[in-house]
Amino acid sequence: TAGITQAPTSQILAAGRSMTLRCTQDMRHNAMYWYRQDLGLGLRLIHYSNTAGTTGKGEVPDGYSVSRANTDDFPLTLASAVPSQTSVYFCASSGKGTDSYNEQFFGPGTRLTVL
Amino acid sequence: GQSLEQPSEVTAVEGAIVQINCTYQTSGFYGLSWYQQHDGGAPTFLSYNALDGLEETGRFSSFLSRSDSYGYLLLQELQMKDSASYFCAVRDEAYNQGGKLIFGQGTELSVKP
Numbered sequence: 001t002a003g004i005t006q007a008p009t010s011q012i013l014a015a016g017r018s019m020t021l022r023c024t025q026d027m028r029h030n031a032m033y034w035y036r037q038d039l040g041l042g043l044r045l046i047h048y049s050n051t052a053g054t055t056g057k058g059e060v061p062d063g064y065s066v067s068r069a070n071t072d073d074f075p076l077t078l079a080s081a082v083p084s085q086t087s088v089y090f091c092a093s094s095g096k097g098t099d100s101y102n103e104q105f106f107g108p109g110t111r112l113t114v115l
Numbered sequence: 116g117q118s119l120e121q122p123s124e125v126t127a128v129e130g131a132i133v134q135i136n137c138t139y140q141t142s143g144f145y146g147l148s149w150y151q152q153h154d155g156g157a158p159t160f161l162s163y164n165a166l167d168g169l170e171e172t173g174r175f176s177s178f179l180s181r182s183d184s185y186g187y188l189l190l191q192e193l194q195m196k197d198s199a200s201y202f203c204a205v206r207d208e209a210y211n212q213g214g215k216l217i218f219g220q221g222t223e224l225s226v227k228p
Contacts, residue, residue: 033215042202043158043218058215088155099165102146102206104216106157 002026004107006091012113013081021076021110023091030096032074033058033104034066036087043090049074050096081114088112117141119219121203126225127193135188135222137203145206147179147186148216153199161188161201190224198226 007022025032034046035058045058049068063085065077074093078085088111092104119139127133137147146165150158164170164179164186176189190197200223204216 035218037155040220042220043204043216045215045217048215056215059217090157092158099146099163102148102163102165102204102216103160106159108157109155 004091004093004105006089006107006110008110009108010111010113012115013078015082015114016080019078019081019112021078021089021091021112023074023076023107024072025074025091025093025105025107026072027093027105028071029093029105030071031094031101032068033092033094034064034074034076035090035092036060036085037090037109038087046076046089081112083114086112086114117205117207117217119203119205119217121201121219121222123220124223124225126227128227129193129195131193132189132191133193133224135190135201135203135224137186137188137219139184139186139203139205139217139219141205141207141217143207144181144184145208147177148204148206149175149177149188150202150204150218151199152202152221158202193226195226195228198224200224 004025033048035043047066049055091107094104121137148163149161152158162177179186200221203219
């Protein structure tokens with residue numbers, strides 16, 4: 001079972017360029033999330049989706065957009081990358097429900113460097 | 116603002132017991148979770164407390180006191196493989212608002228032989 005896959009594993013991106021980070025899950029989870037992890041700052045939520053067709057903003061949404069066309073995929077787009085978006089990006093998913101929301105399953109991460 | 120506080124690092128010896136504390140200040144509370152992360156890999160879920168008390172899962176236990184806005188993760192019979200970062204996380208919104216988690220900054224646990 002794959003769980004959650006992310007692509008690419010790592011990327012170096014020139015400032016001002018756009019990029020889409022891909023995330024796919026095969027657990028039929030309703031909810032999906034995008035986090036960024038920076039040294040000393042833990043995991044911060046960028047955007048989330050409680051179910052296909054809906055999305056919401058997390059703690060640090062500026063400069064990012066997401067879409068949720070179906071249950072399995074939740075891409076994250078940087079329209080015009082800036083160096084402060086250099087980070088490790090984790091996609092996660094969870095079942096729907098009071099208890100299930102607290103148990104999130106994470107992908108392997110994408111390490112992005114913006115120069 | 117909303118915040119979770121946990122120690123930045125803890126060191127213990129193999130076979131010992133270690134406790135990692137977490138205090139939180141959030142607008143709402145719908146559960147305290149713990150996650151483990153090895154060397155920047157994917158965080159993995161360890162445990163979850165919605166109600167006061169102790170939850171035990173093998174060598175790991177997690178405790179919650181909602182009146183004190185406090186919880187801890189207890190690791191027993193420490194093994195070298197337990198060396199990792201441990202994050203507490205709070206869900207601060209109700210069921211119909213989804214599963215947004217607020218994470219602490221993490222505690223790096225080093226287990227020495």
